[in-house]
Amino acid sequence: xxxxxxxxALSGVFAASAAHAQSSVTLYGLIDAGLMYTNNxxxxxxxxxxxxxxxxxxxxGSRFGLRGAEDLGGGLKAIFVLExxxxxxxxxxxxxxRMFGRQAFVGLSGSDYGTVTLGRQYDSLVDFVAxxxxxxxxxxxxxxxxxxxxxxxxxxxxxSNSVKYMSSNFSGLKFGGLYAFSNNTDFAQNRAYSAGAxxxxxxxxxxxxxxxxxxxxxxxxxxxxxxxxxxxxxxxTAGFRFGADVxxxxxAGLNYSIGPAVVGFVYTNSFFEGTQSFNLNxxxxxxxxxxxxxxxxxxxxxxxGITDTYTDAHLSGAFxxxxxxxxxxxxxxxxxLQAVYAxxxxxxxxxxxxxxxxxxxxVVAFINTSGGASSTxxxxxxxxxxxxxx
Numbered sequence: 001x002x003x004x005x006x007x008x009a010l011s012g013v014f015a016a017s018a019a020h021a022q023s024s025v026t027l028y029g030l031i032d033a034g035l036m037y038t039n040n041x042x043x044x045x046x047x048x049x050x051x052x053x054x055x056x057x058x059x060x061g062s063r064f065g066l067r068g069a070e071d072l073g074g075g076l077k078a079i080f081v082l083e084x085x086x087x088x089x090x091x092x093x094x095x096x097x098r099m100f101g102r103q104a105f106v107g108l109s110g111s112d113y114g115t116v117t118l119g120r121q122y123d124s125l126v127d128f129v130a131x132x133x134x135x136x137x138x139x140x141x142x143x144x145x146x147x148x149x150x151x152x153x154x155x156x157x158x159x160s161n162s163v164k165y166m167s168s169n170f171s172g173l174k175f176g177g178l179y180a181f182s183n184n185t186d187f188a189q190n191r192a193y194s195a196g197a198x199x200x201x202x203x204x205x206x207x208x209x210x211x212x213x214x215x216x217x218x219x220x221x222x223x224x225x226x227x228x229x230x231x232x233x234x235x236x237t238a239g240f241r242f243g244a245d246v247x248x249x250x251x252a253g254l255n256y257s258i259g260p261a262v263v264g265f266v267y268t269n270s271f272f273e274g275t276q277s278f279n280l281n282x283x284x285x286x287x288x289x290x291x292x293x294x295x296x297x298x299x300x301x302x303x304x305g306i307t308d309t310y311t312d313a314h315l316s317g318a319f320x321x322x323x324x325x326x327x328x329x330x331x332x333x334x335x336x337l338q339a340v341y342a343x344x345x346x347x348x349x350x351x352x353x354x355x356x357x358x359x360x361x362x363v364v365a366f367i368n369t370s371g372g373a374s375s376t377x378x379x380x381x382x383x384x385x386x387x388x389x390x
Contacts, residue, residue: 029064034385124196190226222236283317327361
């Protein structure tokens, strides 16, 4: 008789353990801090100089978040992610002061049918093409962005009000798509949609994606509650922040693994129609980006990387009367080098060097995260830093 209470107690313990195993919430994060040198930073119309600065997120944006899942049975799970970006040097929120500006979504995930999520999320170019580029989170990420992040591979933009589908893995094939609502009576005023796919077979991995944003307009905050926040940050040097009536980007990439090395090629084409950036008067601009990249694991602790991106741009339309007159075909070439030493799986130190050369009338160099545009057609950035993950 005395065994019954003991058995009941043990049953309760096992039941509680099973329930706990079916539901989980994880706190996670990454902190990236460094010191950066940039030459030729233009400080005024006539002044320029070298810039030394303490940085946050030179490679990976510093963040913390909550990730959760609940097993609903039959292979179905409820999931959520709430992720905040911040500046480790001053403690301020990133993404225009949002509490969960990097990601915020909830959804359902099935082992056979894929995942559907709703909230603030990444587009399909970021999901499928960026991992094959130097802008991958496991590579150079922020500092290796293509000029102005014109193709959004560095996820300068997140998609608010979005519904996303991501398939399961079908023998190496994955695909997905996203639609971000305008939340406006004018259905097309600041909306976005994208689609993409990837396939992996042995050492090969290929991917392609498409992104279109409608109705941003050249005037910031035309519809601030829409898919894109045009005030984050409020400058033209943040890629899609150019603002345009229609923005279209297509991209594709290929990676091939050879022992400890991975080599890759990525192409993207970004088109902005009805824009006033580069002082155009409701004109258009196109960016063709050609990137070669390679990573090599010298030892289990030391990895090296290099990328070379050539960007061929074209401007069409009349310039504003008071604006600077640019050449019709600006071009940029940027070479990036990286070395990482890992103390552990969680903590590493890194060194990066980036050089950009711009070609064209009144066109100056500007490397992402450098702290400012160059006063000339050339710019050099050198950074040392440390990252830790939890």
